Amino acid sequence: MNPSEQGRFRYEGLDKVIHEKARLGILTSLLTQAEGLSFNELKHLCSLTDGNLSRHLTILSEAGLITIHKGEHLGRPQTVAMVTAEGRKRFANYLSVLEQVLADALPVTQPSSTAAVPES
Amino acid sequence: MNPSEQGRFRYEGLDKVIHEKARLGILTSLLTQAEGLSFNELKHLCSLTDGNLSRHLTILSEAGLITIHKGEHLGRPQTVAMVTAEGRKRFANYLSVLEQVLADALPVTQPSSTAAVPES
Numbered sequence: 093m094n095p096s097e098q099g100r101f102r103y104e105g106l107d108k109v110i111h112e113k114a115r116l117g118i119l120t121s122l123l124t125q126a127e128g129l130s131f132n133e134l135k136h137l138c139s140l141t142d143g144n145l146s147r148h149l150t151i152l153s154e155a156g157l158i159t160i161h162k163g164e165h166l167g168r169p170q171t172v173a174m175v176t177a178e179g180r181k182r183f184a185n186y187l188s189v190l191e192q193v194l195a196d197a198l199p200v201t202q203p204s205s206t207a208a209v210p211e212s
Numbered sequence: 213m214n215p216s217e218q219g220r221f222r223y224e225g226l227d228k229v230i231h232e233k234a235r236l237g238i239l240t241s242l243l244t245q246a247e248g249l250s251f252n253e254l255k256h257l258c259s260l261t262d263g264n265l266s267r268h269l270t271i272l273s274e275a276g277l278i279t280i281h282k283g284e285h286l287g288r289p290q291t292v293a294m295v296t297a298e299g300r301k302r303f304a305n306y307l308s309v310l311e312q313v314l315a316d317a318l319p320v321t322q323p324s325s326t327a328a329v330p331e332s
Contacts, residue, residue, distance in 0.1 A: 099259040101237035113231060117221035120313060123320045139219040184321040190310055193240060200243045201304040 101196070105189035107182060109155045114140055115148050119175065119183055122158060128174035130165070149173055157182060221316070225309035227302060229275045234260055235268050239295065239303055242278060248294035250285070269293055277302060 110119060117138040122129055129137070135145050149171075152158045157179030161172045175183070230239060237258040242249055249257070255265050269291075272278045277299030281292045295303070 098256055101241040101257045102259040103233060103237050104259075106233045106236070108233070111231070111233060113223060113226045113228070116226070116313060117223050120317045121221040123317055136218055137221045139222040139224075180321060183317070187314060187317055187321060190314055193236060194307060194310055194314070197240045197243055197303070197307055201300060201307060 103189055103193060105185060107186050109151060109157065110183060110186045112148070114138060114144060115152055118145070118148055118152065118173075119157065119179070122173060122175045123180065123183065128161070128172040131171040131173070134173060152179070223309055223313060225305060227306050229271060229277065230303060230306045232268070234258060234264060235272055238265070238268055238272065238293075239277065239299065242293060242295045243300065243303065248281070248292040251291040251293070254293065272299070 110116060118134060118140075121134060121137045131145065131149075134140070134149075135142065138145065140148070149158065149160060152173075153160050156176060158173050158175055161174070163170050163172060230236060238254060238260075241254060241257045251265065251269075254260070254269075255262065258265065260268070269278065269280060272293075273280050276296060278293050278295055281294070283290050283292060
């Protein structure tokens, strides 16, 4: 094996904070909303329980990827989450690694399973 | 919020067995090698320790995604891993969800951070 292949499939840039499935969904939905999303909207979009969403928001916030604002909406307390500039940058880097995974893997899966990959 | 958006960013198809970073690397490298890869080749390509590689190969094998053959090479025992047909199919489905994540997220990250996404 070619020594230059060392770590070829390590994918070190798959940041664990972002890569976790629920957090990947939360970040993607927040990215589409410059003004942020409320706790209930996120719950709905990501199909998460209160406890899970709360736990993942804390992890994302502690990692500096999002900010959490406690405010009020129609007289009731409301939590709103927004992606930070740092979060946006780290997410873009993460996505470039995902693109690399697809570039590595799609050419070898498609010949035998084109039907399973609708966007090819 | 539109009720049809329920679970829009759930990404349920991100199979946890495949999504884990090290296993994603192992599966991608195995996919490129129809004849399989030895334990040492995988260690090298994925930059994993013996213990970690061994643990992840067991998980992938128990999930039916790979098979593990114990044989001999140049008189020494050798372990060779190969992707199963089922593994190839499940991986293709997984990749189609990754493509969806990129389709959702790239349009909103690229305008402000094109430099971080080299393949755009």
